Structures are given as structure tokens and as C-alpha cells.
Amino acid sequence: MKQLYHVLGAKQFERDELERLFDAAKDMEKVVAKGGDRRHEGRIMTTLFFEASTRTRLSFESAMHRMGGGVIGTENAAQFSSAIKGETLEDTIRIVSGYSDVIVMRHTEIGAAKRAAKVSPIPVINAGDGAGEHPTQALLDTYTIRKEFGKIDGLKIAMVGDLAYGRTVHSLSYMLANYQDVMIYYISPDNVRIPENVKKYMDEKGIRYVETNDLNSVAGSIDVLYQTRIQKERFPSVEEYEKASGQYIVDAELMSRMSKDAIVLHPLPRAGEITEEVDDDPRAAYFRQAVNGLYIRMALVDKCIVESRGN
Amino acid sequence: MKQLYHVLGAKQFERDELERLFDAAKDMEKVVAKGGDRRHEGRIMTTLFFEASTRTRLSFESAMHRMGGGVIGTENAAQFSSAIKGETLEDTIRIVSGYSDVIVMRHTEIGAAKRAAKVSPIPVINAGDGAGEHPTQALLDTYTIRKEFGKIDGLKIAMVGDLAYGRTVHSLSYMLANYQDVMIYYISPDNVRIPENVKKYMDEKGIRYVETNDLNSVAGSIDVLYQTRIQKERFPSVEEYEKASGQYIVDAELMSRMSKDAIVLHPLPRAGEITEEVDDDPRAAYFRQAVNGLYIRMALVDKCIVESRGN
Amino acid sequence: MKQLYHVLGAKQFERDELERLFDAAKDMEKVVAKGGDRRHEGRIMTTLFFEASTRTRLSFESAMHRMGGGVIGTENAAQFSSAIKGETLEDTIRIVSGYSDVIVMRHTEIGAAKRAAKVSPIPVINAGDGAGEHPTQALLDTYTIRKEFGKIDGLKIAMVGDLAYGRTVHSLSYMLANYQDVMIYYISPDNVRIPENVKKYMDEKGIRYVETNDLNSVAGSIDVLYQTRIQKERFPSVEEYEKASGQYIVDAELMSRMSKDAIVLHPLPRAGEITEEVDDDPRAAYFRQAVNGLYIRMALVDKCIVESRGN
Numbered sequence: 050m051k052q053l054y055h056v057l058g059a060k061q062f063e064r065d066e067l068e069r070l071f072d073a074a075k076d077m078e079k080v081v082a083k084g085g086d087r088r089h090e091g092r093i094m095t096t097l098f099f100e101a102s103t104r105t106r107l108s109f110e111s112a113m114h115r116m117g118g119g120v121i122g123t124e125n126a127a128q129f130s131s132a133i134k135g136e137t138l139e140d141t142i143r144i145v146s147g148y149s150d151v152i153v154m155r156h157t158e159i160g161a162a163k164r165a166a167k168v169s170p171i172p173v174i175n176a177g178d179g180a181g182e183h184p185t186q187a188l189l190d191t192y193t194i195r196k197e198f199g200k201i202d203g204l205k206i207a208m209v210g211d212l213a214y215g216r217t218v219h220s221l222s223y224m225l226a227n228y229q230d231v232m233i234y235y236i237s238p239d240n241v242r243i244p245e246n247v248k249k250y251m252d253e254k255g256i257r258y259v260e261t262n263d264l265n266s267v268a269g270s271i272d273v274l275y276q277t278r279i280q281k282e283r284f285p286s287v288e289e290y291e292k293a294s295g296q297y298i299v300d301a302e303l304m305s306r307m308s309k310d311a312i313v314l315h316p317l318p319r320a321g322e323i324t325e326e327v328d329d330d331p332r333a334a335y336f337r338q339a340v341n342g343l344y345i346r347m348a349l350v351d352k353c354i355v356e357s358r359g360n
Numbered sequence: 361m362k363q364l365y366h367v368l369g370a371k372q373f374e375r376d377e378l379e380r381l382f383d384a385a386k387d388m389e390k391v392v393a394k395g396g397d398r399r400h401e402g403r404i405m406t407t408l409f410f411e412a413s414t415r416t417r418l419s420f421e422s423a424m425h426r427m428g429g430g431v432i433g434t435e436n437a438a439q440f441s442s443a444i445k446g447e448t449l450e451d452t453i454r455i456v457s458g459y460s461d462v463i464v465m466r467h468t469e470i471g472a473a474k475r476a477a478k479v480s481p482i483p484v485i486n487a488g489d490g491a492g493e494h495p496t497q498a499l500l501d502t503y504t505i506r507k508e509f510g511k512i513d514g515l516k517i518a519m520v521g522d523l524a525y526g527r528t529v530h531s532l533s534y535m536l537a538n539y540q541d542v543m544i545y546y547i548s549p550d551n552v553r554i555p556e557n558v559k560k561y562m563d564e565k566g567i568r569y570v571e572t573n574d575l576n577s578v579a580g581s582i583d584v585l586y587q588t589r590i591q592k593e594r595f596p597s598v599e600e601y602e603k604a605s606g607q608y609i610v611d612a613e614l615m616s617r618m619s620k621d622a623i624v625l626h627p628l629p630r631a632g633e634i635t636e637e638v639d640d641d642p643r644a645a646y647f648r649q650a651v652n653g654l655y656i657r658m659a660l661v662d663k664c665i666v667e668s669r670g671n
Numbered sequence: 672m673k674q675l676y677h678v679l680g681a682k683q684f685e686r687d688e689l690e691r692l693f694d695a696a697k698d699m700e701k702v703v704a705k706g707g708d709r710r711h712e713g714r715i716m717t718t719l720f721f722e723a724s725t726r727t728r729l730s731f732e733s734a735m736h737r738m739g740g741g742v743i744g745t746e747n748a749a750q751f752s753s754a755i756k757g758e759t760l761e762d763t764i765r766i767v768s769g770y771s772d773v774i775v776m777r778h779t780e781i782g783a784a785k786r787a788a789k790v791s792p793i794p795v796i797n798a799g800d801g802a803g804e805h806p807t808q809a810l811l812d813t814y815t816i817r818k819e820f821g822k823i824d825g826l827k828i829a830m831v832g833d834l835a836y837g838r839t840v841h842s843l844s845y846m847l848a849n850y851q852d853v854m855i856y857y858i859s860p861d862n863v864r865i866p867e868n869v870k871k872y873m874d875e876k877g878i879r880y881v882e883t884n885d886l887n888s889v890a891g892s893i894d895v896l897y898q899t900r901i902q903k904e905r906f907p908s909v910e911e912y913e914k915a916s917g918q919y920i921v922d923a924e925l926m927s928r929m930s931k932d933a934i935v936l937h938p939l940p941r942a943g944e945i946t947e948e949v950d951d952d953p954r955a956a957y958f959r960q961a962v963n964g965l966y967i968r969m970a971l972v973d974k975c976i977v978e979s980r981g982n
Contacts, residue, residue: 103745
């Protein structure tokens with residue numbers, strides 16, 4: 050039986066592996082700049098999206114194409130005719146895995162990627178499983194921070210917005226826990242605070258963090274402001290939503306309080322929580338962050354294929 | 361005018377052609393094991409699915425990629441904007457055929473593939489036309505039997521479940537009619553028995569068959585158990601459905617009655633009619649069967665492109 | 672900053688550029704006849720369709736594959752998860768542009784392609800923007816006329832049907848305005864006449880045109896009959912629709928009034944406004960026209976990639 054390399058959750062990555070992965074991603078930047086290569090010509094990626102996530106899917110498909118590989122897939126869970134007919138996820142994976150060399154999977158249920166990996170004879174990459182994890186987003190976030198600052202140790206990082214339901218901040222927290230002397234500010238309205246299990250994990254890893262609902266007072270002392278969306282549905286009324294979300298908008302005024310060397314990140318898409326006037330500020334790193342997703346995914350797909358071959 | 365090779369229905373295949381095709385499929389297993397080849401680099405397949413069938417579509421797309429070709433297509437009939445505007449199937453084919461080298465088509469209407477082939481300047485492969493045929497499924501079924509037993513002549517094959525509406529058992533029957541001394545057991549509830557026209561065809565070909573609704577008494581004497589789904593909608597009430605379907609479940613108990621050398625097949629997806637406890641039995645051949653679909657489709661696509669070139 | 676070549680509207684094309692483009696399209700016919708080439712191996716096209724247009728999408732994807740490139744994309748605006756979350760078109764483009772080398776975009780809003788081009792670091796091709804323009808259709812129409820007659824100067828061209836809402840006749844008019852001594856007949860029911868702004872443009876360019884609702888009396892004196900669909904929704908009642916559309920059907924009777932050297936074009940799909948009996952007439956050029964779309968799109972995509980590289 051082959052030993053497979055899957056990408057299932059943020060906690061599977063330790064510092065050494067992260068560093069090797071980031072080096073590989075940096076190499077991939079050069080590969081893309083030269084117009085891609087053909088290292089995986091003849092290999093096939095299956096993108097199995099049981100829930101729409103066009104951007105993530107396109108990013109993975111581009112990653113495979115940039116390395117010469119082909120892609121098959123479906124962008125619509127509701128259309129997956131076998132699922133409609135009552136097939137288990139396990140059966141779907143058993144069959145679809147016969148058609149390709151790596152599966153990139155998005156699902157609505159927590160743990161779906163792990164269930165898939167258990168029966169799959171080829172590597173599985175978790176591209177988001179419900180309220181669970183989105184490890185490749187956390188990897189590109191972490192990679193962006195390292196690239197922008199040349200390091201992660203010692204940085205002060207604020208995560209802002211919906212910290213209860215936003216899975217990217219959970220995965221990012223787990224990943225940052227690998228580094229030394231990081232300080233995290235969890236900044237959110239009271240009803241969407243960072244969950245206890247995340248805090249417990251940070252405690253176990255000895256990571257310092259502060260919870261607050263006051264962005265303004267923290268803005269001047271942080272290196273990274275990681276902004277996220279706040280969803281209307283989490284609040285009892287539109288008024289309360291608007292009151293809450295209004296306190297966490299990153300605009301020119303807020304930028305003026307921040308350090309000259311700080312950066313602003315966002316997993317995107319945004320919907321008003323970073324105003325467009327910020328886009329031209331060199332500290333606005335969220336579009337640079339987005340393109341980093343391509344390099345990280347190339348490095349991950351490459352690792353999946355190479356490490357699962359001929360073991 | 362070029363002479364085109366289309367794949368439209370099971371009856372077009374005679375024994376000689378089947379044998380050559382199965383040899384080609386066997387070669388394709390080796391091609392895949394070596395990571396594919398580039399024999400159809402620059403060629404394009406169009407997958408035109410007027411009805412969702414994700415697995416069949418992915419299987420064909422994988423087949424084309426494994427031979428170096430490209431794929432364009434649509435997975436959703438309802439979205440085919442030209443169809444919405446009232447375009448005939450013939451016009452759609454006349455135009456889309458200008459974009460590629462082979463069309464793989466799924467449609468909701470019986471005879472749609474034949475209509476397409478009539479006006480297409482490139483080969484058409486029928487990937488299912490309503491209640492009509494699904495010849496590539498029948499080919500992979502037949503290929504699996506030959507591969508598992510080294511022969512088909514003389515085998516005893518039971519088809520179980522909804523034999524009235526399940527088009528795969530019709531197509532499979534037509535294909536098995538090419539062989540010597542096969543014996544077929546049609547095992548179903550009374551309201552979904554094998555249709556008269558299939559029996560008439562088998563009579564004409566001199567194939568022996570038995571109709572029964574008793575799976576248990578037959579299980580011990582067959583070589584192949586071809587299980588299919590029974591759909592709730594065919595029964596007057598849920599009670600009658602459950603009573604009927606309950607009699608045709610393949611589980612460990614039923615397996616214990618079967619020969620040590622028998623195999624169990626299923627076109628998949630399954631929804632309870634083969635229990636998961638059977639999966640680890642070496643006689644459970646349905647996942648091996650599924651991957652055979654890739655090899656058969658590679659052989660068919662290859663034949664379509666090669667035989668339609670430069671005649 | 673690179674200088675990018677975008678394809679946004681018909682008016683951007685002047686006669687010299689059209690001639691060079693048509694020469695390039697002619698070369699592409701030879702490339703396709705030889706089975707394509709690999710000139711853009713490793714390059715990626717993104718097809719971003721916020722509205723279904725399967726035929727146009729497949730045609731562009733085929734064009735890219737025929738030149739060795741890869742394609743990523745989405746065929747369904749409603750599924751574009753970022754758009755659902757309230758993302759602006761500009762943000763979508765900023766991010767998706769990081770994944771590929773050229774964007775082909777279909778949108779429901781006039782001016783969407785121009786907005787995309789304003790923020791995109793890679794070329795954008797407008798594949799239709801609402802009631803706005805569809806320049807690649809106009810290019811393939813113009814190319815077809817030049818190919819069928821060896822020239823465009825001096826031709827008499829009738830546009831028939833819904834001239835108010837049919838964007839293809841607007842774009843085609845702008846393009847024909849580059850030529851000498853063309854004479855245009857705008858033939859339509861009174862309620863869907865050619866808009867004033869198109870007539871004004873033709874006046875400025877010194878192009879002669881006539882408006883009429885009588886197809887029969889004009890049929891004998893034209894070189895090109897460009898037929899389009901008339902949509903039921905434009906009329907106050909089904910009776911008025913049927914009365915109007917019935918007068919503009921191209922059938923054998925009408926063909927008998929036309930010159931032996933005339934041709935009939937249609938952007939397709941058709942829905943009865945050209946009867947099938949006309950298909951076998953050598954003057955029925957609409958299927959030849961459709962395949963010309965592939966060559967024109969290959970030439971355009973090639974130009975976009977080549978001219979945007981390394982400037």
C-alpha cells in the first residue's frame with residue numbers, strides 16, 4: 050500500500066514542514082514568472098466541489114495547469130448525480146479516485162475531507178469542509194506574512210471580524226502557533242468571539258493572545274491586521290449588525306493610526322469592511338495575498354503528487 | 361465524405377469487434393499504469409451533457425486526458441443557452457462539432473445520439489439517451505466479466521433489480537447475446553420485469569434465460585450477480601417498495617450462499633442494495649468494474665478518433 | 672506597466688486592423704486543418720461567464736486548446752460564490768487575473784468588459800455584455816462576408832429581424848462602417864427598428880442605409896441577408912408577434928427571389944426564422960459562419976497573448 054500525503058487540516062503542519070513548503074512556494078513564483086513548466090504533464094487533478102467556491106477552485110485548477118497537468122471536475126454539488134441517488138461520500142471517492150492523481154475537495158460537512166482520505170488511494174486536499182477547516186487558505190495567509198516581513202516570530206497579529214464562524218481565522222491561529230513570540234489580538238463583536246477550543250489550543254502551545262472588541266485602540270501597535278467579513282445572519286437585528294460591523298471597517302482613517310510597516314490582509318471576497326480608498330496604500334497586501342494562493346497550491350499539489358508516487 | 365465510427369447502441373457490437381476492443385482496453389490499462397501517453401495531444405473532446413451524470417462525464421474526460429487530449433464541455437442541459445432559445449439538437453450538433461474531434465453526449469430522449477450522429481461530421485459517443493441505451497456501461501460490464509473469468513462463453517449471469525426501466529441491463533443483455541452458452545437469470549419484482557422486446561431479442565439470438573423473483577434459490581448456481589437499484593417511484597406505495605426491494609439485497613448472508621468463484625457487479629451508484637459489509641469480500645468486483653470504465657472509454661475514444669481520421 | 676491589448680467593442684477596430692486580423696484568422700484555418708499547434712502551451716485562459724452562453728464559451732475554449740493552451744473557468748454567474756457574497760466585479764477581476772493569461776468574459780451589464788479591463792493586468796475579451804456589444808460575433812460575421820465574397824466594399828447587406836435589441840446587428844453595423852460603398856438595409860417590424868444612435872454613427876461614417884419593413888421587395892437586390900431572431904417578449908400580444916415574425920421568415924420561396932450569388936447569414940441559434948429546407952442551398956452560409964467563429968477567436972486570443980507579453 051502506498052503512503053499518501055493528504056492536506057486535511059492546519060494542525061498537521063509543523064514548523065519544519067511549513068518552512069519547506071514556503072521555500073517550495075517561492076520556487077513556484079519563479080516557475081510562473083517563466084510561464085509555467087510541464088512537470089506534471091499527463092497527471093490529472095479532480096476538483097470535487099460539493100459547494101461553490103469559484104475562486105478556490107480556479108486557483109487550484111490554475112496551479113495544476115501551470116505545472117502542465119490536466120483537470121477534470123464538477124463545480125456543483127447539487128448536480129452530482131450520484132449524490133442525488135443516495136451514494137455515500139466514500140463510494141463517490143472510491144470511484145472518482147480511479148480517474149485522476151489528486152483530489153481537491155470542497156464539502157459542506159465538517160470532517161468530509163478526512164472521511165474521503167480514509168478510503169482514497171490517491172491524495173486528498175481539503176479545500177474547505179463546512180464550518181471545519183480551510184488549510185490551504187491558512188497556508189497562503191501564513192506564507193504572505195512570512196514573505197512580507199521575512200519572518201513570523203515576534204509579530205503582533207490582529208484578527209478582526211467574525212471570529213466565531215470564520216474558519217479561516219481558526220486555521221490561521223493553529224498555524225501561527227508554530228512560531229515563537231507571536232502575539233494575537235482577537236478583535237470582534239461580543240456575539241462572534243473566538244471559540245474556546247481555539248483559545249485552549251493556543252494556551253497549550255503557549256501562544257499569547259488578547260481578546261477585545263476595540264479595534265481602534267489596538268491598531269497602532271500591530272504588524273498585521275487580518276480583516277474578515279461579518280455576516281448579517283449572525284445578529285438578532287439589522288440595527289445591531291450595522292452597529293457592530295461599523296466598528297470594524299478598515300478605511301483611510303484607521304490606516305492613519307497604523308504603523309508604516311504594518312500590513313492589511315483579508316481572505317476575500319470583501320463586502321465593504323475594507324474601503325476601496327485603502328487599495329492604493331502599499332500596506333494593503335490583500336491582493337498580493339490572493340496571488341500567493343496560487344504558489345502555495347502549486348507547492349501543495351506538487352508535494353501530493355511527488356510524495357505519493359511509487360512509495 | 362469521411363466514414364465515421366460512432367458508438368450509439370449495444371447492438372452494433374459483434375463478437376469480433378468486442379474482442380478487439382477488449383484487447384485495446386487491456387493495453388490502455390498499461391498506458392494508465394505508466395502515467396498516460398500523448399497520442400491525442402492537440403485533439404479535443406466535447407462532453408455535451410443535457411442531463412447530469414458526473415461520474416460518466418469525469419470518466420470520459422479522464423480517458424481523453426490520459427491520452428494527452430483536451431476537453432471542452434458543459435455539465436448542465438438546463439444551462440445550454442441555445443437549447444433554451446429553441447434550437448434543435450441537430451443545429452446544436454452542427455455547430456458544436458466544429459469545435460472538436462469527438463462528441464460524448466448524454467441526453468434525456470431515446471434516440472438522441474442517433475439523431476446527433478446523422479448530422480455530425482465527427483464521431484458521436486452515446487453516454488446514455490433517456491430510457492434508451494448506455495452502451496459504454498454495457499461494454500465495461502462485459503469487459504469486467506471477461507477479465508474476471510478469462511471468458512464469457514458458458515457463464516451463468518443473474519441480473520437483479522429493476523429490469524424494466526434499468527437501461528444498463530438491456531444493453532448488457534444485447535451484448536452478452538454475442539457469446540456461446542450463456543445462461544441469464546432475470547430476477548426482479550413482478551412489476552419491473554425484463555421487457556418483452558429484450559426477451560424477443562434474446563430468443564432470436566438463441567440465448568437461454570429464466571425469469572424469476574427468487575434471488576435466494578438462484579444465488580448458489582450463478583457465476584455473476586449483476587445487481588441494480590430499485591427505484592421507489594416504480595411502486596404504488598412505500599410499503600410495497602420496501603417489501604420488494606428488501607428481497608434483493610446483497611449482504612453477507614447472501615454471499616455465503618454463492619460460489620467461491622462467483623462475482624458481484626453493480627453499475628453504481630448503490631443505495632443500500634449491496635451492504636458495505638460485502639465490500640471487503642474478494643468476490644465484490646464492483647469497484648474493479650468502475651475503474652474498467654476508464655480503460656474501455658479510452659479504447660473507444662481512441663478508436664473513434666483514429667478510425668475517423670483521414671478516411 | 673505592460674500595454675495590454677483588450678477586445679472590448681466593435682468600434683475599436685479600424686480597417687487596417689481588421690484586414691490583419693482576417694489574415695491571421697485565415698492562417699488559423701490551416702492550423703486547425705493540421706490538427707492544431709502548441710504555440711500557447713502552458714498559457715491559461717479564464718472563461719468567466721456571468722450568464723450562460725455555451726456556444727460562445729465552447730468556441731473560445733476550443734480556440735485556446737487548438738493552440739495548446741489550458742482553460743479554467745465557470746459557466747454560471749449565479750454560482751460565482753464571491754459575487755453572491757457582494758464582491759465587486761473589479762475585485763473579482765483583480766484576483767482571477769492572477770490565475771491566467773487572458774480573460775474571456777460574458778456579463779449581463781453594459782460596460783462590464785470595460786470595467787474589467789480597467790483593473791485587469793491581463794487582456795480581457797468581451798464575449799457579450801448585456802444589451803451592449805458582442806464584438807467577436809461581429810468580427811466573425813464580417814470575416815465570413817469577406818471570405819464568401821473576397822471583399823466587403825460595394826456590397827449590399829440586409830439586416831433582418833429585431834434590430835432594436837439584437838446587439839449583434841449593432842456591432843456588425845459599426846464594423847461594416849469601415850468599408851467603402853456598402854449599402855445597408857435595416858428590415859424590421861416597426862416596434863423593433865434600428866436605434867437612433869446606430870443610425871447616427873452610420874451617418875457620421877458616411878454609410879448609406881435604408882429602413883424598411885418589407886423584406887420581399889428588397890430580397891432580389893441584396894448580396895447578404897443577415898437574419899436574426901425576433902423575440903416574443905418584445906410584442907404586446909402573441910398575435911402581433913406572430914403577424915410580425917411571419918413576414919421575415921427565410922424559406923425556399925424567399926430564396927427563389929434572391930440572387931444566385933447572395934448568401935444568408937444568421938448568428939444562431941435559430942428558432943424557425945430560417946426553415947430547414949434552406950440548409951442544403953449553397954447560399955445558406957450560416958453553418959460556415961459558425962465555424963469561422965473558431966478561427967477569429969483563435970486569432971484574437973493569439974493577438975491578446977502575444978501583444979501583451981513582455982511589452
